[in-house]
Amino acid sequence: MVVEGKARSSSAAGGGGGGAEGKVQGRAVRREVPCQGYFTAGLAALFLCLTALLVFLPLVLPPLPPPPPVLLVVVPVGLVAVLVALALLPADGRSSSRGVLSSCL
Numbered sequence: 001m002v003v004e005g006k007a008r009s010s011s012a013a014g015g016g017g018g019g020a021e022g023k024v025q026g027r028a029v030r031r032e033v034p035c036q037g038y039f040t041a042g043l044a045a046l047f048l049c050l051t052a053l054l055v056f057l058p059l060v061l062p063p064l065p066p067p068p069p070v071l072l073v074v075v076p077v078g079l080v081a082v083l084v085a086l087a088l089l090p091a092d093g094r095s096s097s098r099g100v101l102s103s104c105l
Helices: 002-013 019-026 041-060 069-088 093-097
Strands: none
């Protein structure tokens, strides 16, 4: 085959000491690093501690007083206003001299 002929000629041209050695000398030898899992033991322990805190702290701490009624209205309306403003404003600040509506068209 053609592929085998190329492999033999490249190992012979490299001063060849054999088929396998010639191939290893031509390429950089890559050491295989053992694949470490995404979650390590320390990370799993951290998640278990956070879970325990989230489960037990609400049982131990006293309940918080209810928020004032003004905050129940102002916070959601403010968030919606900010999101609408971000949706209508142009992405780059240089073209802000043109109209706001031009970015929507």
